[in-house]
Amino acid sequence: MKINLVRPCAFCPGVERVVQKTKEIIADYKSAHIYLIGNIVHNDELCKQLLKNKNVKILENKNHDRLALVKSIKTNNNVIIFSAHGTDPRAVDFAVAKGWKVFDLTCPWVNRIFSKIRYAILHGYHVAYFGDKNHVEAIAAKGHGGNDLTIYKTKKDLKKVLDKPYVQVVAQTTMDQQEYIATQKWFTPPAIIKFADTICHSSRQRQENALEAKQYDLVFVISDPNSHNGQSLYQVLKARQKHVVFVDPQHIKLNKKILAKKKDCAIFTSSSVSQEQVDRFVKKLNKLI
Numbered sequence: 001m002k003i004n005l006v007r008p009c010a011f012c013p014g015v016e017r018v019v020q021k022t023k024e025i026i027a028d029y030k031s032a033h034i035y036l037i038g039n040i041v042h043n044d045e046l047c048k049q050l051l052k053n054k055n056v057k058i059l060e061n062k063n064h065d066r067l068a069l070v071k072s073i074k075t076n077n078n079v080i081i082f083s084a085h086g087t088d089p090r091a092v093d094f095a096v097a098k099g100w101k102v103f104d105l106t107c108p109w110v111n112r113i114f115s116k117i118r119y120a121i122l123h124g125y126h127v128a129y130f131g132d133k134n135h136v137e138a139i140a141a142k143g144h145g146g147n148d149l150t151i152y153k154t155k156k157d158l159k160k161v162l163d164k165p166y167v168q169v170v171a172q173t174t175m176d177q178q179e180y181i182a183t184q185k186w187f188t189p190p191a192i193i194k195f196a197d198t199i200c201h202s203s204r205q206r207q208e209n210a211l212e213a214k215q216y217d218l219v220f221v222i223s224d225p226n227s228h229n230g231q232s233l234y235q236v237l238k239a240r241q242k243h244v245v246f247v248d249p250q251h252i253k254l255n256k257k258i259l260a261k262k263k264d265c266a267i268f269t270s271s272s273v274s275q276e277q278v279d280r281f282v283k284k285l286n287k288l289i
C-alpha cells in the first residue's frame with residue numbers, strides 16, 4: 001500500500017512557536033513556579049512531557065475561565081504562560097499587576113482577530129464571531145469583545161445581532177472555511193456589514209487539501225481528540241472519502257483488517273500533532289503493510 005503524507009503536516013508555525021518558547025522558558029526559570037494557563041496546545045502527550053518538570057503546573061477548569069485560574073495562584077516567584085489560543089486580557093493584566101513574569105504566547109493569527117474585534121467595537125460595530133462558544137479561543141475573544149460580541153454557530157444565535165446597524169463578522173481561526181462563507185447569507189441589509197477573512201493560513205491549507213484530495217482507499221487523520229482543527233479536518237474528509245479513520249496519537253490502534261486490499265492511503269494531521277507522533281504512526285503502519 002502506498003502511503004501519502006499530506007503536507008503541511010504536524011505542527012503549524014503557531015504551535016511550533018509556542019512549544020519552542022515554552023521549553024526555553026522552562027529551561028530559563030528552573031527555580032520559579034511555572035504555570036501554564038490551560039493546555040499550552042491541544043496535545044495531551046506533549047503537555048504530560050512538560051509536566052515532568054517538577055516546577056511546572058497546568059491550570060485548567062472546565063469553563064476555561066482564565067481570570068479565575070490566574071487568581072487561584074497562591075505562590076510567589078511565578079512565571080505565567082498563556083497558551084496559543086489567546087486569553088481574556090483581564091487575566092494577563094491581573095498577572096502583570098502582581099509583578100509576575102508573564103509570557104503571552106497567543107498565536108499572531110489569533111491576536112489579529114482580537115485587534116479586529118477591538119477596532120470594530122471602538123468604531124461602533126457589534127461583532128458577530130463565528131465559532132464554538134466552548135472553545136478556548138472563542139472564550140478569549142468574548143473576553144476582548146464583552147457584550148459587544150456575539151458568538152454564533154447557527155442563524156438562531158444571531159437573533160439579537162441582526163437589528164444592529166453596524167456589524168463586523170469574524171471567525172475563529174480553525175473553523176470550516178466553507179461553513180463560514182455559507183453563514184454570510186444570514187446577514188442582510190439594512191445593516192452595514194463587514195466580513196473579515198480570519199481563518200488562519202494553516203487551517204485553511206489543511207482544509208483545502210482535504211477538499212481537493214483525490215479519492216484514496218483509506219484516509220487517516222492524526223489528531224488529539226480535543227483539537228478543533230483536527231475535528232474539522234476529520235468532518236471534511238468524512239464527507240468526501242470512502243473510509244476515514246481518526247487516530248489519537250497517544251492510543252494508536254491499527255487493525256490489519258482495515259488495511260486489506262487497500263492500494264493507497266493518505267495521512268492528514270491536525271496542527272497540534274508533533275512530527276515525532278506522525279513518524280511513530282507511519283512506522284507502525286509500515287510494519288503492517
Ligand code: SF4
Nearest residue numbers: 012014107109173200
Ligand atoms: S492553528 Fe492557526 S491560529 Fe492556531 S496556532 Fe496554528 S497558526 Fe495559530
